Every structure is written in structure tokens, then in C-alpha cells.
Amino acid sequence: MLSNTWHPPxxxxxxxxxxxxxxxxxMAGVGGVVRDExxxxxxxxxxxxxxxxxxxxKLMAIFFLKDIVKDWMFDYQGLMIEGDNSNIIKALQIEWKKRKNKDIIDGRLAFLNDFKQVLFSLCSRNCNKLADICANLGVYNSFNWVDLWDKDNPPSFLSCMKEECDALRLL
Structure with a gap:
């Protein structure tokens, strides 16, 4: 059974x-949020x-990660990619396992080879609210935020982030 709140890696x-x-x-958008432990x-x-x-x-959202990956991300012990579509996550888990067996892997995932460990994880929609906000904002305007307190960050994003952190007592 899937959790109803976001959990850290x-x-x-x-x-x-x-x-x-x-x-x-x-009109469509993809989006996501990167957070630490x-x-x-x-x-x-x-x-x-x-x-x-x-x-x-939803698959394109994962392929798009190659465009947002930063060098500092490779310093972490692992990368967990989480989404709310069970078919996509299951297919990616199978594809990633093939890579370990030296079988052919989708070239659009090759950028993940530079990470020490990669895990694809399924979550409920309730755990994916921030990514949903980003995807819906992406429909109208592409963006890349590295500062949480940037004036362009909408109040709905900040409020949802605070709500998730409060639920886990992370702030």
C-alpha cells in the first residue's frame, strides 16, 4: 500500500x-522537484x-531529467526517481535491471549511468503534489528554480512544500 505523504530518500x-x-x-508540461534526505x-x-x-x-518527464542534472548530484550515494504512474515505473525498473545484466538499455536513460545507484520508485498522487504543481506550471512556461525563495516561486508551491515538511517534521 502506498503512503499518503512524501518521504525523503x-x-x-x-x-x-x-x-x-x-x-x-x-498543451502539456513536465515537472519535478529534487530534494535531499x-x-x-x-x-x-x-x-x-x-x-x-x-x-x-510521464515517461518524457523522466527522460527530461538529463536536461536538469547538475554535476553536484553525482556526489550523492544514489538517485531515487519517483513518479505516480505504476506502468511507467515498472517498465523503468525492468529496463534498469536489464542494464545491470548488460542487455540493451534505452539510450534516453544513458545519462543515469553516471550515478552510483539509481532506483525508480512508485508513489501515490498525494506524495507527488509538488511535482504536479511544477508540471502544471510547465504547461505555460518553462522554468528551472534553484532558490526556494526566488520571487518567481508561486505561493502554492511554497505552501505545499511547507505542508509536506511539516507532516514529516523536517523544518
Whole structure:
């Protein structure tokens, strides 16, 4: 059974929650949030796309990570990528396991080879609220936030982040 609140990654790891949003006019966005073991904000992103398939968009959100990965992320013990689509997460888990067996891996995931460890994790929609906010904002404007207190960060994002941290007593 999936949890109803966001949980931090293991000590020494970072977690990236990803999501996608699709509007009826095919305007779409992908987005995500990077946090550490203490729930501290490290980065948030959103990007605009035109598409028609929400499952493909959720997969594109993971492929898009190659565009936001920073050198400092490789210093962590591992990377947990979390999303709320069970079919996508399961497929990625299988694909990643093939990589360990030296089978062919989707080239769009090759950027993950530079991490010490990678884990794909399924979460409930309630645990993915911040990524959902980023994906919906990405529908209208691409962004990359590295400062939580930037004036461009919407109050809904900050409020949701505070709510999640308060629930885990992280702040």
C-alpha cells in the first residue's frame, strides 16, 4: 500500500519526484522537484510540450531529467526517481535491471549511468503534489528554480512544500 505523504530518500541520496500535466488542447508540461534526505529543496523544474498521451508525457518527464542534472548530484550515494504512474515505473525498473545484466538499455536513460545507484520508485498522487504543481506550471512556461525563495516561486508551491515538511517534521 502506498503512503499518503512524501518521504525523503535514504541518507546520502537525493530524490527527484516527476510528473506530467496534459490539457484538453494538447498543451502539456513536465515537472519535478529534487530534494535531499532531510527534505531540503535543491531544485525544481518545469518544461512545456505539445502532446496527447499522458503516459508518454510521464515517461518524457523522466527522460527530461538529463536536461536538469547538475554535476553536484553525482556526489550523492544514489538517485531515487519517483513518479505516480505504476506502468511507467515498472517498465523503468525492468529496463534498469536489464542494464545491470548488460542487455540493451534505452539510450534516453544513458545519462543515469553516471550515478552510483539509481532506483525508480512508485508513489501515490498525494506524495507527488509538488511535482504536479511544477508540471502544471510547465504547461505555460518553462522554468528551472534553484532558490526556494526566488520571487518567481508561486505561493502554492511554497505552501505545499511547507505542508509536506511539516507532516514529516523536517523544518
Amino acid at each position: 535514504p541518507p546520502g541520496w537525493i530524490k527527484i519526484n516527476v510528473d506530467a500535466a496534459l490539457k484538453c488542447n494538447n 532531510k527534505g531540503r529543496f535543491l531544485l525544481a523544474f518545469g518544461a512545456y510540450f505539445v502532446h496527447w498521451d499522458i503516459s508518454q508525457l
